[in-house]
């Protein structure tokens with residue numbers, strides 16, 4: 001049987017594998033990943049709770065209310081549909097969402113701490129406001145989902161949310177961008193934890209953040225330079 005949206009499914013698997021390959025993930029490789037079917041309010045979501053052995057047919061098609069349209073999903077992942085859906089609803093330009101328990105980022109979440117913008121890669125990845133913390137609520141509960149919405153509404157320029165006592169949720173225009181946001185957040189969290197030993201990470205001052213974004217855009221707009 002032919003599978004619908006094969007390339008989208010494969011893009012999710014490639015991006016999930018990137019997170020495993022780089023080590024930006026907890027030891028269990030727990031995670032779930034979704035991608036928006038372009039120009040619709042439906043998503044394809046990984047139906048298993050680990051990034052190991054993902055296959056294109058393991059993604060289920062759902063709408064943003066959590067209704068299963070096609071495929072199958074295990075009970076654990078049925079719980080997390082709304083956690084993904086809220087990001088698509090709050091940020092309509094989102095094309096993909098990834099949830100992991102990335103070790104360093106999750107350490108911030110366990111310590112009930114947001115992550116400031118001290119690492120320049122966060123600026124370049126559109127996270128100048130740092131990574132907010134969504135207060136804890138049981139997984140998939142109305143409370144936990146509304147806490148994610150709240151965190152996103154107060155923190156405009158970000159591509160991720162730390163889930164208190166739980167993990168990290170990252171998003172982007174497509175699966176590669178969402179996975180990259182997760183990776184950069186994990187790097188930033190790792191370095192911030194190491195920086196604690198040296199007196200703590202210092203956030204980039206607001207006026208310099210603006211200058212850094214301007215400089216990035218200047219070079220991006222100039223395009224590739226060839227000799």
Ligand SMILES: [Zn+2]
Pocket residue numbers: 099100101166167
């Ligand atoms: Zn989780």
